[in-house]
Amino acid sequence: MLQIVTGDPRPITRQITDGIKRQIAGGDLLPGDALPSVRGLAQQLSINPNTVAKAYAELTAEGWLLSRTGLGLFVAEQRQRLSDEERERRLAEAVDRFVSDVIGLDYPQQTILDRVAADLSNYETKKTA
Template identity: 60%
Template sequence: MSNVKIQIVTGDARPIFKQIVDGIRMEIARGELPVGTKLPSVRGLAMQLMINANTVAKAYGELTAQGLVEPRQGLGLFVSEPRQLLSEEEQKKRLHTAVDNFVNEVAYLEFRTEDILKEVQDALTKLEGASSPNDRN
């Protein structure tokens, strides 16, 4: 079983369950939680994060619905093989929403467009490098 390395931020606008979903999704995307990794039990993660177990159960339910993890009868929850459960139209809609939110966040920062694009490119490159086993040395 892997130790999930996420933190809950009390001032975050996202609900706690969403912070858990986002944190675990990023760990999976970066390869920090590879396919087949057993996640902590609901109670175990709730104790680690010092939050209500129902909140963890809700987050695990969302991760399961997204196809990122799968329950194995009597064994727990495991990171599953990547598979796309969203239609191409829904993927595009989510991309546009994420880009709109991002642009809204950075619109009033005093950075040039080139600097912002470089930051985004660097972050995506790190993500691609982490999720590709051939790039790890």
């Protein structure tokens, strides 16, 4: 389901939340799909269950997951999870981080834009499939 990369500068919790969000956005996880238990995912990834619990709690608080008492965690129905202002703030932060990361790679701007567009179109294709 997910992979943890030891050389990734993001904390493990962030790698988990980002990975699950990508799977939901890409259509690999659909509304109503069950997620592995905290203990099960922790064993699968060979990490501390508290780390998985923290990631699941963040995703639940943001509206990506739905907790059903006694049944587990499920992918929530798609809806706008954040206010327009918060979405804009997060987009600006993400773009700033991205530009800071790629500016030193010395690629032409169009190459970078084409690559981003191609990656984003993969998610659109999965959503409508």
